[in-house]
Amino acid sequence: MGLKEKILVKSLWVFHISAGSCNNCDIEILDCLTPRFDIERFGMQLIGSIRHADVLLVTGAMNKKSAPILKDLYEQAPKPCFVVAVGTCPCSQHMFKDSYNTISSLDAIIPVDVYIPGCPPKPEAIIAGIAKLINKLTNDKR
Amino acid sequence: MKFILYFLFLFFSVSMGGIGWWLERKLTARFQYRVGPPWYQNFIDIMKLFIKETIIPQGASRILFILSPLVSLSSSLIVALILITDYFFKQNFIADIIVIIYLLIIPSLFLILGAFSSANPLALVGAIRETKQLIAYEFVFIVSLVIVIIKTGGSLFLSEIIERQMLGNIYFKSFSGLIAFILAFFYLQAKLGIIPFDTPEAEQEIASGVMIEYSGALLGFWKISKLLLYFSLPLFIIFLFLPGKFVDIIIKYFLLILLITVVKNINPRMRIKDVLEFFWFFLFPLGLIGIFLAINGY
Ligand code: SF4
Numbered sequence: 001m002g003l004k005e006k007i008l009v010k011s012l013w014v015f016h017i018s019a020g021s022c023n024n025c026d027i028e029i030l031d032c033l034t035p036r037f038d039i040e041r042f043g044m045q046l047i048g049s050i051r052h053a054d055v056l057l058v059t060g061a062m063n064k065k066s067a068p069i070l071k072d073l074y075e076q077a078p079k080p081c082f083v084v085a086v087g088t089c090p091c092s093q094h095m096f097k098d099s100y101n102t103i104s105s106l107d108a109i110i111p112v113d114v115y116i117p118g119c120p121p122k123p124e125a126i127i128a129g130i131a132k133l134i135n136k137l138t139n140d141k142r
Numbered sequence: 143m144k145f146i147l148y149f150l151f152l153f154f155s156v157s158m159g160g161i162g163w164w165l166e167r168k169l170t171a172r173f174q175y176r177v178g179p180p181w182y183q184n185f186i187d188i189m190k191l192f193i194k195e196t197i198i199p200q201g202a203s204r205i206l207f208i209l210s211p212l213v214s215l216s217s218s219l220i221v222a223l224i225l226i227t228d229y230f231f232k233q234n235f236i237a238d239i240i241v242i243i244y245l246l247i248i249p250s251l252f253l254i255l256g257a258f259s260s261a262n263p264l265a266l267v268g269a270i271r272e273t274k275q276l277i278a279y280e281f282v283f284i285v286s287l288v289i290v291i292i293k294t295g296g297s298l299f300l301s302e303i304i305e306r307q308m309l310g311n312i313y314f315k316s317f318s319g320l321i322a323f324i325l326a327f328f329y330l331q332a333k334l335g336i337i338p339f340d341t342p343e344a345e346q347e348i349a350s351g352v353m354i355e356y357s358g359a360l361l362g363f364w365k366i367s368k369l370l371l372y373f374s375l376p377l378f379i380i381f382l383f384l385p386g387k388f389v390d391i392i393i394k395y396f397l398l399i400l401l402i403t404v405v406k407n408i409n410p411r412m413r414i415k416d417v418l419e420f421f422w423f424f425l426f427p428l429g430l431i432g433i434f435l436a437i438n439g440y
Contacts, residue, residue: 004193007186007189007190007193008190008193010183010186010190011183011186011187011190035174035175035176038171038176038177038178040167040171040176040177040178040179041171041176041177041178041179041180043179043180043183043186043187047350048350048354049350049353049354049355051197051354051355051356051357051361052350052353052356052357052361054190054194076197078194078195078196078197078357078358079194079195080194080195
Protein backbone atom coordinates (compact mmCIF):
# COMPACT_ATOMS: atom_id res chain seq x y z
CA MET A 1 0.00 0.00 0.00
CA GLY A 2 1.56 3.24 -1.15
CA LEU A 3 1.33 6.65 0.44
CA LYS A 4 -0.89 7.80 -2.40
CA GLU A 5 -3.59 5.25 -1.66
CA LYS A 6 -3.28 5.87 2.04
CA ILE A 7 -4.09 9.54 1.51
CA LEU A 8 -6.76 8.86 -1.08
CA VAL A 9 -8.85 6.50 0.99
CA LYS A 10 -8.92 8.90 3.94
CA SER A 11 -10.62 11.63 1.96
CA LEU A 12 -13.00 10.26 -0.64
CA TRP A 13 -15.22 12.99 -2.03
CA VAL A 14 -18.42 11.53 -3.33
CA PHE A 15 -20.41 12.77 -6.30
CA HIS A 16 -23.91 11.49 -6.73
CA ILE A 17 -25.32 10.83 -10.21
CA SER A 18 -28.89 9.76 -10.72
CA ALA A 19 -29.09 8.16 -14.15
CA GLY A 20 -32.83 7.67 -14.15
CA SER A 21 -33.50 5.99 -10.84
CA CYS A 22 -36.82 5.67 -9.05
CA ASN A 23 -35.41 8.08 -6.44
CA ASN A 24 -35.30 5.47 -3.72
CA CYS A 25 -31.59 4.76 -3.98
CA ASP A 26 -30.89 8.52 -3.88
CA ILE A 27 -32.76 8.83 -0.62
CA GLU A 28 -30.73 5.96 0.82
CA ILE A 29 -27.51 7.72 -0.22
CA LEU A 30 -28.61 10.87 1.57
CA ASP A 31 -29.34 8.70 4.60
CA CYS A 32 -25.62 7.97 4.84
CA LEU A 33 -25.06 11.63 5.81
CA THR A 34 -27.54 11.63 8.65
CA PRO A 35 -26.47 11.46 12.32
CA ARG A 36 -27.10 7.74 12.50
CA PHE A 37 -24.60 6.78 9.80
CA ASP A 38 -22.48 9.94 9.35
CA ILE A 39 -19.94 9.14 6.65
CA GLU A 40 -18.11 12.41 7.32
CA ARG A 41 -16.27 10.69 10.15
CA PHE A 42 -14.42 8.68 7.48
CA GLY A 43 -13.58 11.90 5.66
CA MET A 44 -16.17 11.39 2.97
CA GLN A 45 -18.08 14.39 1.75
CA LEU A 46 -20.95 14.77 -0.65
CA ILE A 47 -19.78 17.46 -3.07
CA GLY A 48 -21.57 19.45 -5.70
CA SER A 49 -19.12 19.67 -8.60
CA ILE A 50 -17.90 16.78 -10.74
CA ARG A 51 -14.43 18.37 -10.90
CA HIS A 52 -13.87 17.67 -7.21
CA ALA A 53 -15.09 14.08 -7.29
CA ASP A 54 -13.16 10.97 -6.29
CA VAL A 55 -16.06 8.54 -6.26
CA LEU A 56 -19.08 8.56 -8.52
CA LEU A 57 -22.14 6.97 -6.95
CA VAL A 58 -24.39 6.00 -9.86
CA THR A 59 -28.00 5.05 -9.23
CA GLY A 60 -30.75 4.00 -11.59
CA ALA A 61 -31.17 2.07 -14.79
CA MET A 62 -29.40 3.72 -17.70
CA ASN A 63 -31.74 4.93 -20.39
CA LYS A 64 -31.02 6.23 -23.86
CA LYS A 65 -30.98 9.81 -22.66
CA SER A 66 -28.81 9.49 -19.59
CA ALA A 67 -26.14 7.13 -20.94
CA PRO A 68 -24.27 9.73 -23.07
CA ILE A 69 -24.49 12.25 -20.21
CA LEU A 70 -23.04 9.68 -17.84
CA LYS A 71 -20.17 9.01 -20.20
CA ASP A 72 -19.46 12.77 -20.41
CA LEU A 73 -19.54 13.08 -16.66
CA TYR A 74 -17.08 10.23 -16.26
CA GLU A 75 -14.70 11.91 -18.68
CA GLN A 76 -15.03 15.24 -16.86
CA ALA A 77 -14.03 13.80 -13.50
CA PRO A 78 -10.33 14.16 -12.63
CA LYS A 79 -8.53 10.81 -12.42
CA PRO A 80 -8.00 8.72 -10.27
CA CYS A 81 -11.77 8.43 -10.03
CA PHE A 82 -13.79 5.39 -9.00
CA VAL A 83 -17.29 4.33 -9.91
CA VAL A 84 -19.72 2.64 -7.53
CA ALA A 85 -22.97 1.20 -8.82
CA VAL A 86 -25.64 1.65 -6.13
CA GLY A 87 -28.74 -0.52 -6.37
CA THR A 88 -29.68 -3.42 -8.56
CA CYS A 89 -30.63 -1.11 -11.43
CA PRO A 90 -27.10 -0.08 -12.49
CA CYS A 91 -25.71 -3.51 -11.56
CA SER A 92 -27.97 -5.55 -13.80
CA GLN A 93 -30.85 -3.43 -15.12
CA HIS A 94 -33.20 -5.06 -12.62
CA MET A 95 -36.84 -5.20 -13.75
CA PHE A 96 -36.22 -2.73 -16.54
CA LYS A 97 -34.25 -5.33 -18.49
CA ASP A 98 -36.79 -5.62 -21.28
CA SER A 99 -37.82 -2.00 -21.40
CA TYR A 100 -37.84 -0.21 -24.75
CA ASN A 101 -35.79 2.64 -23.29
CA THR A 102 -32.90 1.05 -21.39
CA ILE A 103 -29.68 0.06 -23.11
CA SER A 104 -27.40 -1.93 -20.87
CA SER A 105 -26.07 -2.20 -17.35
CA LEU A 106 -23.60 0.39 -16.07
CA ASP A 107 -20.40 -1.58 -16.65
CA ALA A 108 -21.00 -1.65 -20.40
CA ILE A 109 -20.71 2.13 -20.45
CA ILE A 110 -18.05 3.07 -17.89
CA PRO A 111 -15.70 0.89 -15.80
CA VAL A 112 -17.26 0.04 -12.45
CA ASP A 113 -15.18 -0.66 -9.32
CA VAL A 114 -17.76 -1.80 -6.78
CA TYR A 115 -21.30 -3.14 -7.11
CA ILE A 116 -23.82 -2.64 -4.30
CA PRO A 117 -26.94 -4.71 -5.06
CA GLY A 118 -30.26 -4.15 -3.30
CA CYS A 119 -33.51 -2.44 -4.09
CA PRO A 120 -32.75 -0.07 -2.51
CA PRO A 121 -29.56 -1.05 -0.62
CA LYS A 122 -29.58 -0.12 3.06
CA PRO A 123 -27.25 2.69 4.15
CA GLU A 124 -25.24 0.01 5.96
CA ALA A 125 -24.85 -1.81 2.67
CA ILE A 126 -23.71 1.36 0.93
CA ILE A 127 -21.11 2.02 3.63
CA ALA A 128 -20.01 -1.63 3.38
CA GLY A 129 -19.65 -1.15 -0.37
CA ILE A 130 -17.45 1.90 0.12
CA ALA A 131 -15.40 -0.13 2.63
CA LYS A 132 -14.98 -2.75 -0.11
CA LEU A 133 -13.73 -0.02 -2.43
CA ILE A 134 -11.23 1.11 0.22
CA ASN A 135 -10.01 -2.47 0.67
CA LYS A 136 -9.63 -2.83 -3.05
CA LEU A 137 -7.61 0.38 -3.29
CA THR A 138 -5.29 -0.42 -0.43
CA ASN A 139 -4.57 -4.00 -1.50
CA ASP A 140 -4.21 -3.46 -5.23
CA LYS A 141 -0.66 -2.21 -5.33
CA ARG A 142 0.97 -4.59 -2.89
CA MET B 143 18.00 33.14 11.52
CA LYS B 144 14.97 35.35 11.07
CA PHE B 145 14.29 33.60 7.78
CA ILE B 146 13.85 30.27 9.54
CA LEU B 147 11.58 31.93 12.09
CA TYR B 148 9.36 33.27 9.33
CA PHE B 149 9.03 29.78 7.88
CA LEU B 150 8.17 28.41 11.30
CA PHE B 151 5.50 31.09 11.68
CA LEU B 152 4.01 30.26 8.30
CA PHE B 153 3.95 26.59 9.20
CA PHE B 154 2.32 27.52 12.48
CA SER B 155 -0.38 29.63 10.82
CA VAL B 156 -1.17 26.95 8.26
CA SER B 157 -1.54 24.33 10.97
CA MET B 158 -3.59 26.64 13.20
CA GLY B 159 -5.84 27.42 10.22
CA GLY B 160 -6.31 23.70 9.60
CA ILE B 161 -7.15 23.08 13.24
CA GLY B 162 -9.57 26.02 13.24
CA TRP B 163 -11.32 24.80 10.13
CA TRP B 164 -11.48 21.30 11.56
CA LEU B 165 -12.98 22.69 14.77
CA GLU B 166 -15.66 24.40 12.71
CA ARG B 167 -16.50 21.14 10.92
CA LYS B 168 -16.34 19.05 14.07
CA LEU B 169 -18.52 21.43 16.09
CA THR B 170 -21.04 21.56 13.25
CA ALA B 171 -21.13 17.78 13.32
CA ARG B 172 -21.60 17.76 17.10
CA PHE B 173 -24.42 20.31 16.81
CA GLN B 174 -26.15 17.89 14.47
CA TYR B 175 -25.48 14.87 16.73
CA ARG B 176 -22.90 13.46 14.35
CA VAL B 177 -19.35 12.33 15.09
CA GLY B 178 -17.51 14.52 12.63
CA PRO B 179 -14.16 14.20 10.86
CA PRO B 180 -10.82 13.47 12.59
CA TRP B 181 -8.49 16.39 13.34
CA TYR B 182 -6.16 15.86 10.38
CA GLN B 183 -9.00 15.84 7.83
CA ASN B 184 -8.29 19.21 6.19
CA PHE B 185 -4.60 18.43 5.70
CA ILE B 186 -5.42 15.04 4.18
CA ASP B 187 -7.97 16.66 1.88
CA ILE B 188 -5.39 19.14 0.60
CA MET B 189 -2.72 16.46 0.15
CA LYS B 190 -5.21 14.39 -1.79
CA LEU B 191 -6.00 17.29 -4.10
CA PHE B 192 -2.33 17.49 -5.04
CA ILE B 193 -2.23 13.88 -6.23
CA LYS B 194 -5.35 14.28 -8.37
CA GLU B 195 -5.41 15.25 -12.02
CA THR B 196 -5.69 18.97 -12.74
CA ILE B 197 -8.12 19.80 -15.52
CA ILE B 198 -8.18 23.13 -17.31
CA PRO B 199 -11.55 23.45 -19.02
CA GLN B 200 -11.82 24.06 -22.72
CA GLY B 201 -12.64 27.67 -23.45
CA ALA B 202 -11.18 28.95 -20.20
CA SER B 203 -8.68 31.77 -20.18
CA ARG B 204 -5.67 29.65 -19.21
CA ILE B 205 -3.34 32.26 -17.71
CA LEU B 206 -5.94 33.85 -15.46
CA PHE B 207 -7.35 30.46 -14.50
CA ILE B 208 -3.97 29.18 -13.31
CA LEU B 209 -2.74 32.45 -11.87
CA SER B 210 -5.75 33.30 -9.65
CA PRO B 211 -5.23 30.63 -6.97
CA LEU B 212 -1.50 31.35 -6.85
CA VAL B 213 -1.98 35.10 -6.40
CA SER B 214 -4.63 34.49 -3.78
CA LEU B 215 -2.34 32.10 -1.90
CA SER B 216 0.60 34.50 -1.96
CA SER B 217 -1.42 37.46 -0.74
CA SER B 218 -2.85 35.48 2.16
CA LEU B 219 0.68 34.31 3.02
CA ILE B 220 1.85 37.92 3.14
CA VAL B 221 -1.06 38.88 5.41
CA ALA B 222 -0.18 36.10 7.84
CA LEU B 223 3.48 37.20 7.86
CA ILE B 224 2.66 40.89 8.41
CA LEU B 225 0.36 40.07 11.31
CA ILE B 226 2.87 37.83 13.00
CA THR B 227 5.86 40.12 12.60
CA ASP B 228 3.74 42.97 13.90
CA TYR B 229 2.90 41.07 17.02
CA PHE B 230 6.25 39.47 17.83
CA PHE B 231 8.94 41.79 16.48
CA LYS B 232 6.99 45.08 16.60
CA GLN B 233 8.39 45.56 13.14
CA ASN B 234 6.15 47.52 10.82
CA PHE B 235 5.91 50.09 8.10
CA ILE B 236 3.77 53.19 7.68
CA ALA B 237 0.02 52.51 7.35
CA ASP B 238 0.30 48.72 7.47
CA ILE B 239 -3.41 48.49 8.29
CA ILE B 240 -4.26 49.85 4.87
CA VAL B 241 -1.87 47.39 3.25
CA ILE B 242 -3.59 44.56 5.13
CA ILE B 243 -7.00 45.73 3.90
CA TYR B 244 -5.78 45.67 0.31
CA LEU B 245 -4.11 42.28 0.72
CA LEU B 246 -7.29 40.86 2.21
CA ILE B 247 -9.34 42.06 -0.76
CA ILE B 248 -7.01 40.32 -3.25
CA PRO B 249 -8.13 36.69 -2.56
CA SER B 250 -11.80 37.59 -3.11
CA LEU B 251 -10.95 39.63 -6.18
CA PHE B 252 -9.01 36.78 -7.75
CA LEU B 253 -11.71 34.34 -6.77
CA ILE B 254 -14.06 36.42 -8.90
CA LEU B 255 -11.54 36.63 -11.76
CA GLY B 256 -10.83 32.91 -11.60
CA ALA B 257 -14.53 32.12 -11.70
CA PHE B 258 -15.10 34.46 -14.66
CA SER B 259 -12.16 32.94 -16.53
CA SER B 260 -13.37 29.37 -16.08
CA ALA B 261 -16.14 29.71 -18.69
CA ASN B 262 -18.87 28.03 -16.69
CA PRO B 263 -22.36 29.53 -16.30
CA LEU B 264 -22.71 28.43 -12.67
CA ALA B 265 -19.30 29.90 -11.85
CA LEU B 266 -20.51 33.11 -13.47
CA VAL B 267 -23.53 33.24 -11.16
CA GLY B 268 -21.25 32.57 -8.20
CA ALA B 269 -18.82 35.28 -9.27
CA ILE B 270 -21.60 37.84 -9.62
CA ARG B 271 -22.86 37.00 -6.14
CA GLU B 272 -19.34 37.22 -4.73
CA THR B 273 -18.91 40.64 -6.33
CA LYS B 274 -22.08 41.90 -4.69
CA GLN B 275 -21.05 40.48 -1.33
CA LEU B 276 -17.61 42.03 -1.65
CA ILE B 277 -19.18 45.48 -2.07
CA ALA B 278 -21.37 44.82 0.95
CA TYR B 279 -18.90 43.53 3.50
CA GLU B 280 -15.67 45.38 2.70
CA PHE B 281 -17.48 48.68 3.14
CA VAL B 282 -18.75 47.71 6.59
CA PHE B 283 -15.32 46.45 7.63
CA ILE B 284 -13.70 49.75 6.68
CA VAL B 285 -16.27 51.58 8.84
CA SER B 286 -15.31 49.28 11.71
CA LEU B 287 -11.61 50.02 11.14
CA VAL B 288 -12.35 53.75 11.14
CA ILE B 289 -13.79 53.36 14.64
CA VAL B 290 -10.63 51.59 15.80
CA ILE B 291 -8.39 54.21 14.22
CA ILE B 292 -10.35 57.04 15.83
CA LYS B 293 -10.01 55.35 19.20
CA THR B 294 -6.23 55.03 18.73
CA GLY B 295 -5.96 58.72 17.92
CA GLY B 296 -5.48 58.49 14.17
CA SER B 297 -2.63 56.00 14.17
CA LEU B 298 -2.37 53.63 11.23
CA PHE B 299 0.20 51.32 12.85
CA LEU B 300 -1.13 47.93 13.83
CA SER B 301 1.50 47.50 16.53
CA GLU B 302 0.49 50.82 18.10
CA ILE B 303 -3.14 49.67 18.20
CA ILE B 304 -2.05 46.47 19.90
CA GLU B 305 0.22 48.25 22.37
CA ARG B 306 -2.43 50.79 23.34
CA GLN B 307 -4.79 48.00 24.32
CA MET B 308 -2.13 45.95 26.08
CA LEU B 309 -1.73 48.87 28.50
CA GLY B 310 -5.23 48.33 29.83
CA ASN B 311 -8.23 49.72 28.00
CA ILE B 312 -9.25 46.98 25.59
CA TYR B 313 -11.54 48.37 22.87
CA PHE B 314 -13.93 45.46 23.17
CA LYS B 315 -15.05 46.77 26.55
CA SER B 316 -16.19 50.19 25.30
CA PHE B 317 -19.49 50.84 23.49
CA SER B 318 -18.05 51.93 20.17
CA GLY B 319 -15.48 49.15 20.29
CA LEU B 320 -18.22 46.59 20.82
CA ILE B 321 -20.13 47.94 17.82
CA ALA B 322 -16.96 47.81 15.71
CA PHE B 323 -16.39 44.23 16.85
CA ILE B 324 -19.90 43.23 15.76
CA LEU B 325 -19.31 44.74 12.32
CA ALA B 326 -15.95 43.00 12.04
CA PHE B 327 -17.46 39.71 13.14
CA PHE B 328 -20.04 39.73 10.36
CA TYR B 329 -17.28 40.73 7.94
CA LEU B 330 -15.34 37.65 9.08
CA GLN B 331 -18.34 35.41 8.56
CA ALA B 332 -18.96 36.77 5.07
CA LYS B 333 -15.31 36.79 4.05
CA LEU B 334 -14.81 33.15 5.00
CA GLY B 335 -18.05 32.30 3.17
CA ILE B 336 -19.71 30.58 6.10
CA ILE B 337 -23.35 29.79 6.04
CA PRO B 338 -25.58 32.82 6.33
CA PHE B 339 -23.33 34.42 3.71
CA ASP B 340 -22.19 31.48 1.58
CA THR B 341 -24.22 32.44 -1.48
CA PRO B 342 -21.25 32.39 -3.92
CA GLU B 343 -20.44 28.78 -3.03
CA ALA B 344 -23.97 27.54 -2.38
CA GLU B 345 -23.60 23.81 -2.94
CA GLN B 346 -27.27 23.02 -3.29
CA GLU B 347 -28.19 25.72 -5.81
CA ILE B 348 -25.15 26.38 -7.97
CA ALA B 349 -22.92 23.37 -7.18
CA SER B 350 -20.01 25.08 -5.36
CA GLY B 351 -20.34 28.09 -7.68
CA VAL B 352 -17.03 29.89 -8.01
CA MET B 353 -15.00 26.73 -7.39
CA ILE B 354 -16.92 24.55 -9.81
CA GLU B 355 -14.27 24.22 -12.53
CA TYR B 356 -11.24 24.04 -10.26
CA SER B 357 -9.77 20.59 -9.72
CA GLY B 358 -6.62 18.93 -8.46
CA ALA B 359 -3.66 21.10 -7.47
CA LEU B 360 -5.35 24.39 -8.35
CA LEU B 361 -8.22 23.61 -6.00
CA GLY B 362 -5.56 22.65 -3.46
CA PHE B 363 -4.03 26.13 -3.71
CA TRP B 364 -7.48 27.64 -3.12
CA LYS B 365 -7.89 25.44 -0.05
CA ILE B 366 -4.49 26.43 1.40
CA SER B 367 -5.34 30.05 0.80
CA LYS B 368 -8.61 29.59 2.66
CA LEU B 369 -6.78 27.72 5.42
CA LEU B 370 -4.48 30.71 5.92
CA LEU B 371 -7.43 33.09 5.92
CA TYR B 372 -9.08 30.92 8.55
CA PHE B 373 -6.20 31.80 10.84
CA SER B 374 -5.15 35.29 9.83
CA LEU B 375 -8.60 36.91 9.64
CA PRO B 376 -9.68 35.98 13.20
CA LEU B 377 -6.15 36.88 14.33
CA PHE B 378 -6.45 40.33 12.74
CA ILE B 379 -9.79 40.92 14.44
CA ILE B 380 -8.39 39.77 17.78
CA PHE B 381 -5.43 42.14 17.36
CA LEU B 382 -7.83 44.99 16.62
CA PHE B 383 -10.25 44.48 19.48
CA LEU B 384 -8.96 42.22 22.22
CA PRO B 385 -5.22 41.53 22.11
CA GLY B 386 -3.38 39.95 24.99
CA LYS B 387 -0.64 37.48 25.71
CA PHE B 388 0.14 34.76 23.18
CA VAL B 389 -1.79 32.02 24.99
CA ASP B 390 -4.77 34.35 25.44
CA ILE B 391 -4.81 35.04 21.75
CA ILE B 392 -4.91 31.34 20.87
CA ILE B 393 -7.79 30.78 23.32
CA LYS B 394 -9.65 33.78 21.92
CA TYR B 395 -9.09 32.42 18.41
CA PHE B 396 -10.81 29.17 19.31
CA LEU B 397 -13.64 31.08 21.03
CA LEU B 398 -14.13 33.16 17.88
CA ILE B 399 -14.32 29.97 15.80
CA LEU B 400 -16.93 28.66 18.24
CA LEU B 401 -18.96 31.86 17.82
CA ILE B 402 -18.74 31.56 14.02
CA THR B 403 -19.93 27.96 14.20
CA VAL B 404 -22.88 28.82 16.42
CA VAL B 405 -24.00 31.57 14.03
CA LYS B 406 -23.51 29.15 11.14
CA ASN B 407 -25.66 26.46 12.68
CA ILE B 408 -28.62 28.57 13.76
CA ASN B 409 -29.07 30.41 10.48
CA PRO B 410 -30.21 29.44 7.00
CA ARG B 411 -28.48 30.76 3.88
CA MET B 412 -29.45 34.33 3.04
CA ARG B 413 -30.48 35.45 -0.40
CA ILE B 414 -28.05 37.89 -1.99
CA LYS B 415 -30.60 40.73 -1.69
CA ASP B 416 -30.94 40.08 2.02
CA VAL B 417 -27.15 40.06 2.43
CA LEU B 418 -26.87 43.48 0.85
CA GLU B 419 -29.76 44.85 2.92
CA PHE B 420 -28.31 43.43 6.12
CA PHE B 421 -24.90 44.98 5.54
CA TRP B 422 -25.99 48.33 4.13
CA PHE B 423 -29.21 49.14 5.94
CA PHE B 424 -28.54 47.51 9.30
CA LEU B 425 -24.80 47.26 9.95
CA PHE B 426 -23.78 50.49 8.23
CA PRO B 427 -26.08 52.77 10.31
CA LEU B 428 -24.88 50.87 13.37
CA GLY B 429 -21.33 51.69 12.28
CA LEU B 430 -22.21 55.37 11.94
CA ILE B 431 -23.53 55.34 15.52
CA GLY B 432 -20.25 53.67 16.50
CA ILE B 433 -18.19 56.41 14.83
CA PHE B 434 -20.27 59.07 16.60
CA LEU B 435 -19.72 57.34 19.95
CA ALA B 436 -15.99 56.92 19.26
CA ILE B 437 -15.54 60.60 18.47
CA ASN B 438 -17.24 61.48 21.74
CA GLY B 439 -15.00 59.11 23.63
CA TYR B 440 -17.34 56.29 24.63
S1 SF4 C 1 -32.43 -0.38 -7.46
FE1 SF4 C 1 -34.58 -0.34 -6.85
S2 SF4 C 1 -34.66 1.45 -5.48
FE2 SF4 C 1 -32.80 1.65 -6.65
S3 SF4 C 1 -33.31 2.89 -8.41
FE3 SF4 C 1 -33.54 0.77 -9.05
S4 SF4 C 1 -35.68 0.30 -8.68
FE4 SF4 C 1 -35.24 2.18 -7.54
